[in-house]
Amino acid sequence: MxxxxxxxxxxxxxxxxxxxxxxxxxxxxxxxxxLERGPWLKAADFDHDFLLGSSxxxxxxxxxxxxxxxxxxNCVGGGSVVYFAAMPRAPRFVFDRVSATGQxxxxxxxxxxxxxxxxxxxxxxxxxxxxxxNDVTFAGGLFAAxxxxxxxxxxxxxxxVDRTKCTNCNWMMSGCRFDxxxxxxxxxxxxxxxxxxxxxxxxxxQKLTRTxxxxxxxxxxxxxxxxxxxxxxxxxxxxxxVLAAGAxxxxxxxxxxxxxxxxxxxxxxxxxxxxxxxxxxxVVDEDRARELLGLKRGDGPAFRANQIGKGPVVASWxxxxxxRPTHSRYSLEQLYFPPGFGTILAQxxxxxxxxxxxxxxKELVRQWQSWLTVFTMVEDDNEGVFGPPPPxxxxxxxxxxxxxxGPIRYEPSANTLRGWAESDAAxxxxxxxxxxxxxxxxxxxxxxxxxxxxxxxxxxxxxxxTSALDDGQELRGHPGIFVTDGxxxxxxxxxxxxxxxxxxxxxxxxxxxxxxxxxxxxxxxGAPAPGGxxxxxxxxxxxxxxxxxx
Ligand SMILES: Cc1cc2nc3c(=O)[nH]c(=O)nc-3n(C[C@H](O)[C@H](O)[C@H](O)COP(=O)(O)OP(=O)(O)OC[C@H]3O[C@@H](n4cnc5c(N)ncnc54)[C@H](O)[C@@H]3O)c2cc1C
Ligand code: SF4
Numbered sequence: 121m122x123x124x125x126x127x128x129x130x131x132x133x134x135x136x137x138x139x140x141x142x143x144x145x146x147x148x149x150x151x152x153x154x155l156e157r158g159p160w161l162k163a164a165d166f167d168h169d170f171l172l173g174s175s176x177x178x179x180x181x182x183x184x185x186x187x188x189x190x191x192x193x194n195c196v197g198g199g200s201v202v203y204f205a206a207m208p209r210a211p212r213f214v215f216d217r218v219s220a221t222g223q224x225x226x227x228x229x230x231x232x233x234x235x236x237x238x239x240x241x242x243x244x245x246x247x248x249x250x251x252x253x254n255d256v257t258f259a260g261g262l263f264a265a266x267x268x269x270x271x272x273x274x275x276x277x278x279x280x281v282d283r284t285k286c287t288n289c290n291w292m293m294s295g296c297r298f299d300x301x302x303x304x305x306x307x308x309x310x311x312x313x314x315x316x317x318x319x320x321x322x323x324x325x326q327k328l329t330r331t332x333x334x335x336x337x338x339x340x341x342x343x344x345x346x347x348x349x350x351x352x353x354x355x356x357x358x359x360x361x362v363l364a365a366g367a368x369x370x371x372x373x374x375x376x377x378x379x380x381x382x383x384x385x386x387x388x389x390x391x392x393x394x395x396x397x398x399x400x401x402x403v404v405d406e407d408r409a410r411e412l413l414g415l416k417r418g419d420g421p422a423f424r425a426n427q428i429g430k431g432p433v434v435a436s437w438x439x440x441x442x443x444r445p446t447h448s449r450y451s452l453e454q455l456y457f458p459p460g461f462g463t464i465l466a467q468x469x470x471x472x473x474x475x476x477x478x479x480x481x482k483e484l485v486r487q488w489q490s491w492l493t494v495f496t497m498v499e500d501d502n503e504g505v506f507g508p509p510p511p512x513x514x515x516x517x518x519x520x521x522x523x524x525x526g527p528i529r530y531e532p533s534a535n536t537l538r539g540w541a542e543s544d545a546a547x548x549x550x551x552x553x554x555x556x557x558x559x560x561x562x563x564x565x566x567x568x569x570x571x572x573x574x575x576x577x578x579x580x581x582x583x584x585x586t587s588a589l590d591d592g593q594e595l596r597g598h599p600g601i602f603v604t605d606g607x608x609x610x611x612x613x614x615x616x617x618x619x620x621x622x623x624x625x626x627x628x629x630x631x632x633x634x635x636x637x638x639x640x641x642x643x644x645x646g647a648p649a650p651g652g653x654x655x656x657x658x659x660x661x662x663x664x665x666x667x668x669x670x
Contacts, residue, residue: 122354127153127318128641129632130337130358132325132373135198136618137364137605139308140242140625141632146315147647150636153318153356155339157365157513158195160321162305166295168427170460173345176294177521182461183368183514184523188394188504188530189567190368190574191461194347194522196321198366200303201295203572203618204431205280206453207248209239210613210620213442213449217499217611219586225611227582227591229666230627237663238623241656243278245649246302248619251276251433255283258417259492260433262404263454263550265413266557267436270550274436277453281430290427290456311650322351324513325365327377334359334600334639335381340512346520350512359639360600360632364625367392367574367607368526369514371588374578374595376509385596387588388578392504392528394571396450396612398496398540399457400547401466402557403487412554423489429456432495432616439546440614447539450498451615452547457493465566466491469558476563492557494547498539499612502576504530530569573617578607580624592631592667593624600639602632626660630667 129145131138134156146152159178167174179195180202193199212232217225242248256264256276267274285300292301299306313319322342329336337356343349363370371389378384409415417423432453439450467475468484475481507527510516515524532540544561551557562570581587584596593608595601604625606617613620633645645668648654 124336124355124357126357127151128358128643129360129362129636130155130356131362131364132337133198133363133365133369133605134196134304134309134319135193135200135364135366135605136304136622137625138198138362139304139312140622141362141364141604141629142312142317143308143315143650144629144645144647145632145636145643146312146317148633148643148645150641150643151316152312153358154320155323155325155337156196156319156321157324157342158193158321159344160196160319161295163297163299166291166297168289168291168294168297170458172521174294179295180293180522182523183526184567185526185528185530187568188528189570190526190528191570191572192366192368192574196319197304197309199618201305202293204292204455205301206277206432206616207280207619208277208435208615210615211440214613217446223583223586225581227580229591234663235620235623235627237659238626239619240659241626241649242619242622244653244656245307245651246280248278248280249283250278251283256433257288257429259429259456260454262409262413262415262492263494264434265415266550269412270553272436272438272550274434277432277435286430288428288430290429292431293458307650325373326512327373327380328361328601329377329380331357335361337361348517348520359641360602360636362632363601363603364605366605367577368528370603370605370607371506371577372509372514372527375506381598383597385584385588387586389506391502391576391579391586392506392530392574393500393502393576393612394504394530394569395573395575395617396498396500396536396539397569397571397573398498398543399455399462399562400494400496400544400559401462401562402492402494402551402559403469403484404490404492404557405555406490408554408556412556417489426459431456447499447535448542449614450496450539450543452543453495455493455495462493462562465562467560467563469560475560476566492551496540496543496547497573497612497614497616498536498543499614500536500539501533502611503533503536504528504577506577532569573606575606575609575617576611578603579610580608581610593628594631594635600635602628604628627667630664634668
């Protein structure tokens with residue numbers, strides 16, 4: 121017989137949305153339990169290796185859908201452990217975007233100005249700092265110089281990286297061995313633990329049901345080595361549930377819960393956005409780089425190694441201009457993707473045979489030292505829809521780690537395709553100018569479009585028809601269930617989303633505290649940053665009465 125435990129607040133997932141809620145609620149005095157599907161690794165466990173069973177395959181999740189593949193974290197700390205830590209704020213126009221029917225997409229109550237102090241809170245907590253040109257890697261410098269050569273601008277991006285500790289090892293996606301990347305393992309999560317929160321790794325939540333005073337959360341225990349195998353199951357009652365399993369998993373849990381929980385808002389599992397992502401690989405002509413830009417990699421072994429550099433260091437934001445039409449606003453970021461995914465999807469410029477495999481591809485791979493990868497984030501049209509949920513989890517697991525087949529369907533609209541075509545043309549304009557490089561986008565023929573930034577599958581908004589959550593991130597029709605992960609972000613951001621997801625989660629916390637208090641939990645709001653800093657807390661004071669009703 122399964123015994124039922126109980127807690128005040130049950131949090132599903134330990135990425136940005138989960139960790140932020142866990143810290144504040146635990147610090148405020150609530151009993152907090154976090155269930156996380158993936159394992160719990162720390163710095164010394166992060167391998168510089170791609171072998172099956174290394175940290176790379178244990179903490180990474182790759183779900184192939186129909187027309188869209190999702191990449192994300194699968195571990196305590198979620199995406200923060202595998203991410204590149206580029207942390208820009210979303211441009212102002214993003215919050216004012218209207219849908220094709222002229223309806224405002226974001227809630228009326230949330231603008232860039234409103235979010236600003238919440239951005240500040242997260243920036244203080246992680247912390248985030250502005251990189252300068254001294255932090256820029258050769259590849260980033262090459263991209264910046266190419267932008268200047270093409271009459272465009274480029275800038276170092278703000279990042280959650282301790283630049284004094286970073287060794288430029290380029291193993292960002294396997295977890296940072298040097299604790300230089302400011303993942304949630306270094307701030308919100310240890311602070312939540314210090315305040316008594318319990319984090320249970322390898323616990324995959326399947327569904328919620330209703331109880332007298334709240335909700336029952338049903339989970340299965342995942343085997344540490346073969347994630348297809350379940351080693352047990354259980355259930356926990358909670359007065360408040362915070363769903364933060366990521367935009368690829370949160371709607372699936374809710375869909376599976378619907379028969380027992382009651383009808384879900386129409387927007388659960390719809391309006392998914394891949395943040396309009398696209399990648400281009402350029403093969404740089406090293407002689408032209410020297411002649412045109414005065415840049416030379418040098419012949420030493422350093423530049424024959426994969427592992428030199430770090431995630432995105434430089435971005436071009438010239439087209440993040442409110443006066444441009446929707447879908448024509450995008451950022452371009454120099455990026456490094458390790459061998460594997462990128463090597464397979466890169467296409468041969470001017471191929472006469474197949475573009476992503478075959479003899480010509482073999483030749484392209486031989487030139488990998490000269491590759492420069494550019495990441496594009498455009499505005500898409502929230503085209504993604506989730507089909508019926510798989511029997512367990514958010515995907516049918518195909519391999520023992522990392523790979524699954526998920527229910528998402530995504531057919532890019534003409535607008536999205538146009539946005540990609542425009543940004544591809546911009547990348548070519550920068551990098552092919554005067555024969556500097558040859559450029560091709562990654563193919564969408566193998567795994568469809570792809571995203572490391574899943575968003576909007578359970579989104580906030582003012583219209584109950586097109587949004588699953590109200591502007592306090594509470595699930596419509598199911599009081600006491602909140603969603604604080606990327607699925608709440610209503611549309612593409614044109615920049616990397618983790619900071620916006622986090623700022624929204626920070627903003628949602630006072631309302632969650634109020635809901636918990638209304639259900640008899642002795643909890644208060646007002647903890648400082650996890651490291652004890654207080655400027656961020658002061659900054660949000662003015663907004664608290666509106667969020668807590670006090
Ligand atoms: C390679 C890569 C690079 C990236 N680089 C950047 C970057 O530079 N800047 C940026 O802003 N963003 C970046 N991102 C994106 C960023 O990581 C995500 O946007 C962010 O982590 C999303 O936060 P979240 O709270 O929505 O969910 P996540 O951080 O994805 O956390 C969700 C957690 O829930 C867990 N989970 C899922 N299902 C269940 C379940 N059923 N039960 C229990 N737990 C569950 C998952 O294992 C995961 O740990 C990158 C992502 C990847 C993959
Ligand atoms: S490049 Fe820097 S931040 Fe990234 S994993 Fe290596 S040491 Fe950590």
